[in-house]
Every structure is written in C-alpha cells, then in structure tokens.
Amino acid sequence: MATTDSPESPQKLYAAREPVFPRRVRGKFRALKWWIMALTLGVYYLTPWIRWDRGPNLPDQAVLVDLAGRRFFFFWIEIWPHEFYFIAGLLIMAGLGLFLFTSALGRVWCGYACPQTVWTDLFILTERWIEGDRNARVRLWNAKWNLRKWRLRLSKWAVWLLIGAATGGAWVFYFTDAPQLLGDLFTGNAHPVAYTTIAIMTFTTFFFGGVAREQICIYACPWPRIQAAMMDEDTVVVAYRDWRGEPRGRGKQREGLGDCIDCNACVNVCPMGIDIRDGQQLECITCALCIDACDEMMDKVGKPRGLIDYIALKDEVHERAGGHKRSLIKHVLRPRVLLYTFLWAAIGVALTVMLFVRPVIDLTVRPVRNPTFVTLSDGSVRNTYEVGVRNKHGESRPFYFTLGIDSPFMVNVEGTVETMLSVPADTEGKTRLYVTAPAGTDMARDDRTEIRIWVIDGVTGDRTFHDTVFNGRGQ
Amino acid sequence: MSDKKQDVGTTGHEWDGIKEFNNPLPRWWVWTFYATIVWGIGYTIAYPAWPLINGATRGVLGYSTRTEVASEIDRFAEMNAGIKAELAAMDVTEIAANEAVSNYAIQSGRATFATYCSQCHGAGADGVAEGNGYPNLLDDDWLWGGDIEAITYTVTHGIRNGTDDDARFSEMPAFGDDYLSDEEITNVVAYVRSLSGMESMGNVEEGAVVFADNCTACHGENAQGDREQGAPNLADAIWLYGGDEQSVEHSVRVGPKGAMPNWNARLDEAQIKAVAAYVHQLGGGE
Numbered sequence: 040m041a042t043t044d045s046p047e048s049p050q051k052l053y054a055a056r057e058p059v060f061p062r063r064v065r066g067k068f069r070a071l072k073w074w075i076m077a078l079t080l081g082v083y084y085l086t087p088w089i090r091w092d093r094g095p096n097l098p099d100q101a102v103l104v105d106l107a108g109r110r111f112f113f114f115w116i117e118i119w120p121h122e123f124y125f126i127a128g129l130l131i132m133a134g135l136g137l138f139l140f141t142s143a144l145g146r147v148w149c150g151y152a153c154p155q156t157v158w159t160d161l162f163i164l165t166e167r168w169i170e171g172d173r174n175a176r177v178r179l180w181n182a183k184w185n186l187r188k189w190r191l192r193l194s195k196w197a198v199w200l201l202i203g204a205a206t207g208g209a210w211v212f213y214f215t216d217a218p219q220l221l222g223d224l225f226t227g228n229a230h231p232v233a234y235t236t237i238a239i240m241t242f243t244t245f246f247f248g249g250v251a252r253e254q255i256c257i258y259a260c261p262w263p264r265i266q267a268a269m270m271d272e273d274t275v276v277v278a279y280r281d282w283r284g285e286p287r288g289r290g291k292q293r294e295g296l297g298d299c300i301d302c303n304a305c306v307n308v309c310p311m312g313i314d315i316r317d318g319q320q321l322e323c324i325t326c327a328l329c330i331d332a333c334d335e336m337m338d339k340v341g342k343p344r345g346l347i348d349y350i351a352l353k354d355e356v357h358e359r360a361g362g363h364k365r366s367l368i369k370h371v372l373r374p375r376v377l378l379y380t381f382l383w384a385a386i387g388v389a390l391t392v393m394l395f396v397r398p399v400i401d402l403t404v405r406p407v408r409n410p411t412f413v414t415l416s417d418g419s420v421r422n423t424y425e426v427g428v429r430n431k432h433g434e435s436r437p438f439y440f441t442l443g444i445d446s447p448f449m450v451n452v453e454g455t456v457e458t459m460l461s462v463p464a465d466t467e468g469k470t471r472l473y474v475t476a477p478a479g480t481d482m483a484r485d486d487r488t489e490i491r492i493w494v495i496d497g498v499t500g501d502r503t504f505h506d507t508v509f510n511g512r513g514q
Numbered sequence: 515m516s517d518k519k520q521d522v523g524t525t526g527h528e529w530d531g532i533k534e535f536n537n538p539l540p541r542w543w544v545w546t547f548y549a550t551i552v553w554g555i556g557y558t559i560a561y562p563a564w565p566l567i568n569g570a571t572r573g574v575l576g577y578s579t580r581t582e583v584a585s586e587i588d589r590f591a592e593m594n595a596g597i598k599a600e601l602a603a604m605d606v607t608e609i610a611a612n613e614a615v616s617n618y619a620i621q622s623g624r625a626t627f628a629t630y631c632s633q634c635h636g637a638g639a640d641g642v643a644e645g646n647g648y649p650n651l652l653d654d655d656w657l658w659g660g661d662i663e664a665i666t667y668t669v670t671h672g673i674r675n676g677t678d679d680d681a682r683f684s685e686m687p688a689f690g691d692d693y694l695s696d697e698e699i700t701n702v703v704a705y706v707r708s709l710s711g712m713e714s715m716g717n718v719e720e721g722a723v724v725f726a727d728n729c730t731a732c733h734g735e736n737a738q739g740d741r742e743q744g745a746p747n748l749a750d751a752i753w754l755y756g757g758d759e760q761s762v763e764h765s766v767r768v769g770p771k772g773a774m775p776n777w778n779a780r781l782d783e784a785q786i787k788a789v790a791a792y793v794h795q796l797g798g799g800e
Contacts, residue, residue: 054538258540409638413797416655418710418751423797454795473797478751 058180059253059312061163062173062304066331075151076160084205087212091115094433096464104214108465116394117431121401128390132383137262139379141269143371144349145276149262150326155255158206158248159310162199166249169195173307199249200241207240253311256324263321272352273370277325279305279316279347282359287316298342305329305347315347325349400438401429402494404505407471411510418478422509423453426472428494430462437461437497440472442490448482448509449475459497474509486513594618602784606662609791616791623792626785630777639796645756647772652797655752657744658682660800664741666790670778673744678776684743689728690767698724703762709737709749714759 089101091114098105103112111118111126118125140147149156170176170191182188211233212220223229224237247255256263270276284299299316306314308329311322315329333347354364407423414420428438440458442448450458453471462468474490476482488509495502527534558564561573572578597618601609609616628637634648635641641648649657658668671680687693694702698721704714705721725737732745739747746754755765764770777786793799 052538053541053544055541254540254542258543407638410636410640410650410652413640413650413652414644414751415653416747416750416752421797453797471797 056254057312059310060173060176060180060307061310061328062307062332063167064304064308064328064332064335066328066334068327069331072151072160072326072328076157079152079154079157080161084209087209087217096433098216100216102213103216106214119401119429119431122397125390125394128386132386132390135379135383135386138269139376139383141266142271142274142379143376144325145270145274146263146266146323146325149256149324153324155247155260156310156324156326158202158244159252161202162248162252163310165198165202166195169198196245196249199245203241203244203248204237206244207237210240211236253322256311257322269375271375272356273373275349275351275367275370276319277315277323277327277330277347278319278350278355280345280350280355280358281316281318282355284316284346298337298346300336300340302336304332304336308332398503399431399499399501400494400496400503401427401431401467402492402503402505403427404472404492404507406507406510412512414512415475418483419475420478420483420511421473421475424472424474424492424507425469426460426492426494427467427469428460428462429467430464432464432498434464435461436464438468439495439497441493441495442474443493446490447477447480448490449477451475476509476511481511482509483511485511487511594622598622598784601787602782604787606666606787606790609662609787610795619788619791620795622785623788623790626781626789627792630781631789634774639793645753645761647755647770649754649772650752650798651793653752654798654800655747655750656798656800657739657741657746657754659741660794660798662790662794662799665793665799666787668774669781669786669790669793670776672776673774674771675773675775678778681776682744684732684745685771686732686745686765686769688767688769694724694728694766699763699766702729703759703766706737706748706762707757707759710751710757712757 086102087100090099091101091112092099093112098112100112101114105112109120137148166176170179179188179191208221208224215233220229220233224233251259279299281297284297286295286297287299287301288296289301305316306329308331309315310326310328311324313320313322315323327349330347330349334344337344337346348364350364351370353370358364403426405425407425412420412422426440430436430438438460440450440452440460442450451473452458452460453473460468460470472492474492476488482488488511489506490509491504491506493502493504522538523536524533525536558571559573560575561577562570563573564571597615601615601619604612604615609619627635627639631639635651636643636648639651641650644650654660656664658664658673668682671678671682673682674685675681689699697716700716701718701721702716702724703721704716704718705725707714708718708721725733729737732740732743733748734740734745737748739745746752751757753761755761755770777789781789
C-alpha cells in the first residue's frame, strides 16, 4: 500500500540526457553482432532486388507489397486481401517467437536483431570512423565549436543522412518495381509518396539511430516493460558474478580483493550507458558487449573469463552455494519455453497447411434481399445473387456457373442468357447471377430452398462452390 | 536501478516494500510536452474548435467539412461533365453498346432512382410489394413496353398526371358503378382468375361472356393486355393490384389507375436517360 509520506526533497522537473560514448570492443559476441548486422541489413536491402518471373501481366519482383493491386507477392506465394489471415498468422508467430526467445534467452532480440540496435550499431560504427574512439569522442564533445569540430560533426551527420536515405529507399522498393523506381527517383519522376516516405524514413532513422539511440529503448519502446512477464529464474541474462568479483579494486595487490579490477571496461563499452555490476536493470538489452570487454581484461590479468557472463538466476544460487552453472539446454527445456515453441510451431504448421489447401478459385455469393424474389409473367420465381469470381491466373478466363447437372433451376448471368462470365487476368469479376425456379415447382412455391452454386474454371476445370438459399413465394 | 540514481530520493510512495524513485523527466520529454501544448493552442486557432452558443469558432483557416463536401461534389460534377453531355446527346438505344457511357448511366441512374423513384417503386425497384399498384420493375411484365425507348418515354412524360400533354393515358371504368351487376362481377372475376389456373366462386362460362362484352376492347380477346393503352395482361402470373379474389373484384369495381409524374420537369435529359438505362438492366428489360 502507498504510504502517505511527503516527498523527501524537491527535485528538478527534468534532466538532460547523459551522453553515452561506447568504446570499441572485440570478442565473440561483438563478432556475432557484426554477422547478424550484415545478415539482417543484407536481407533488408537486397530482398526487393530479387526477380521472380510470374509470366505476363504480373510483377517480376520476388517480394512485393502491391498496395494499388491490393496483393502481396512472396516468391511463388500470392496473398489476396481476403487471405490476410496469413499476414495476421505471421504477426502472431512473430509475437510468440519474441515470447519464446525472451523466456529462453532474455532480451536477445533487443541485443542482436532489433532494427533499433542494428542501426544504432551502424551509426556508432560510422561515428567511430569519423570522430575516433571513446576518448576522442568525449574530448570532441567537451571541445568548443571550432572548425575541426564542425568538420567532423558535419561529415558524421552527412554519412548518417546517407544511411538514413538508403534505409528509406530500401523501404519504398518493397512497394513497387525496384529498378524502375530507382531510375524514377533519380530522374525526379517517382511518385511524391515515394519521396515523402523516403524523407520520413531518413529523418526517423537519423534521429532514432544517430541522436536518440538508447533513449528509444528506455523511454519509447514498450517491450522492456512487457518482457519481464516472460522471464523467470531460468531465463539466461547478462549478469556480473559479484560473488567472484567483489570487493573490486585496482592495483597489483589483490589480497582481500575479488577478481574485478574496476577497470570500467564493461561500463565504457555499454551502448546503454549502464554499469552491469549494479545488477539487473531495465536498460540492459543483453547485447553482451560487456562480456567481451571483461573477458579481454581477464585474459590480460590472467584470470578466468566469465566474470560477466550469460547466466540465469538459478545459476547464481547454485554458484553461491559452490555449485556450477548449468548448461544452456537445461535452462531452455522447461514448460514455458516448450509451450511457446509448441504454439509457435502449431500456427506455423496451420498456415503452411492452409497455404496448400486454399481454394484455387475464390467465389463470393451475396443473395440480393431487396426484393428477396421476383415473380415472372410465366409464374416462375427468380432470385438474384451478387457473385464475385477471382481469376488468379495471368490471362483472361471463362468461368461457368451451375447448380448441378440435374438441377431444375435455370441460371443466367445478368444481361445474357449464358451461364458464363469472362474474368480478365488477375482481377475479381463481379456480376449478378439470376437463378430461376420454373412455375409450379416446389422451389417456386416453398419458402426457402437450400442451393449450392458451383463455379467451374473453363480452362482447367477447377471448381468450387458456395452454399446459399433460394427464396420462393412461400405459399 | 543503479546506485548512482539513489541520490534523487524517493517520492515517498511505497507499495509492498517497493519504493518509487523521484527521478526527473528526460528533458526532451518535457520539451515535447510543451510543444504539444503550443500545437494544441495553435490548432484551436487555425481550425473550428471552441463551442459557442450558436455553433463554434470558425478558425482562421476557414476550414469546414461542409464546404469541402460541396467542392468535392463540384469536382466530380466537373469530371463527369463530358460523359454526361455525351449521354444527353446519345440515342438511348446506343447506350448499352458504349461501355463508358453505359457504366456512367447505370451508376448515376442508380443514384437518381434512389432519390426520385424509390419512394413509389421501392429501393430495390420491386414496387415496394407485390400487388399494391406500383409496378415491379424487375420482372418481365410491362404495361407500356419494356424496351429502353418505351421506358425513357414513360420516365419523361409520366402516366395520367394531367401536367404533361404527352403523358401516357388510359382509364379503366369503374364497373361497380351500375355497369355490371354483382353477379356479373363475381362471374367475370372467376373467369379472369381461371385464365391463370386459379379457382374462385362464380360461373366461369358466364364470366367469359361478360368479359367478351365489356373487357376485350382494352385487355384483348385472350386477356393478353394491350401496351398501346397500358392495359395489363390478365393471363399471366403478375397482378399489379393483387391476384386474390377480393383484389381482382376490387379492381373490376373501381378500375384502379395509378399516376406517375412527368420527370422532364425535374430531371435533365441525361438523368432521364440514365435512370431508364438503370431500370432497363435490372433484369426485366426487353
């Protein structure tokens, strides 16, 4: 319960950001991060340029979000708007995947694969190339604005802007033919939306990755606040073995001191500007750069590695009691992780199955209810249905409607006496379909009759149906 | 939280032993907050916002959704001006062959129908309900002809309206006013219903004689109707004023006759052609 104590002391309402100058670091986790950066950025930038021949009338881009045509192309898969459940399923899988990895390995997404991390890493890398490593950057930060500072700052911002522009450019390439758009962008013929999108993406990338950096993770991102719910004492996180390192101290005389030489290497490399030795913190994205930095130092002073390490809370309890760290697999194999894995895989399997069993033809049938039926002069009763047939093929197709070979109903497409509707390539053909029950038949007399409307592809013979009802005179 | 932040103190709030640090807000956050206040004030000055007794402040930009809608309507009217002129100049029989004009005619005809015609003929053009005297425009039965030229003429001049000299005109006498006896009416009703295979009290043979003497001039020898006079076909399954015994008898007694306004007074030529094209393609057009 809240106590009624008054605040202890009046504080300033706001505080300036404390600048963070991560030092360069080498090590296996740093190398892993470089590889992941290369892979993710490579996939992101290059995917729109993969060609995929779908025949005439269809785009040749392997991955294309065709907003104008309301379709999504992914290699051999074509998703129409009514099949959006595939996208929804993938999004749910992405969410569950995040739960899965977080419950097993903590904020591994944040530390390695999150775009914010990847681009911030890239921006810090270019910053280091231009302005130098940590100490040089701290000096430059404190220096007066002279010609050199202006030159370094302007060139850094220019490179950041270029990276940002490339980001925006890569994004718009997913939405239209990439080579065509690239040419149009440079000749000034591209759609204003493309320029606007690139401008917004350039600004947000520049600002998020270059200026705001860890502020996004701490203040803007909801994920740090949610992820605690997925973690428990078996979750592997980055931690400092204080039972081994404390009391920390500098100097050669190590008697009475722990392994921590208080060199601050772990603090200096941290992109979030925290000290991991203070324990688990909301800001920590478990990028493990402090592990690399500390291991390097431990090697130099001849101590075993792992003063800062990937470790679970259970390990800490074990080690304090003189036991050993358990293997990763033992931490991972637990009901929570297995449940997330199962759910994730179940949706994946379901989506894959649906991909292969989805109907070749899409038929929609909407009975017209105003009026429900029309009596014709010969006493026959006619119902009208608004039907839509989607032709997913690259050329025009005839589609035939029928209610079955021995059906007494007569079928005709509005404006014709035919049962055929010709649908142009890759569009949905819409028409009104008249179904007529001859005078004196049960269907004409009865209130409602269940009917099944079939549509048959005139070329392949593929067919599908839609069940609906026929309204008679109800006498 | 890290140790270095302990010097900010706590707010004095405590929940189950968990205390709340009195950390200051990030500076950029405070600035953003102030910026939204400035933006909000500017917005209420620029756009209609503050409620007054008779409406709201207009805003210095003079924006209103009403003028926006009006300008959108003007824009679409301008865009359609060319095709509308083409429709107005075109012979109605040629509309169906011209895809662009036909498409425009049917879509705008649908809107015109909903505005001016649906009050009597129903939103679905089925005459509101069977047998109430408003013709169903979806079926294949036409009193005055169902090709597009006949429909256009009907829409243009109307029926029995007394305001257009060219209106279609015919009148069925009220046979209950001393023309026929009650028995003759009962018999002729039986005869007319028998043509559609329906039974009723009354003598069919005698009814046939009554029919031949009084009704064939308009409804024809075989009761097939006459489109020249708008006389309904009495041998089919469609009954404008209802086909049950009471309804048919009522029709014979009072001679019902609906009227339709002449729309040339209220719609322009393109609108009339459009509504005719729309009605013609509803499923009963000839």
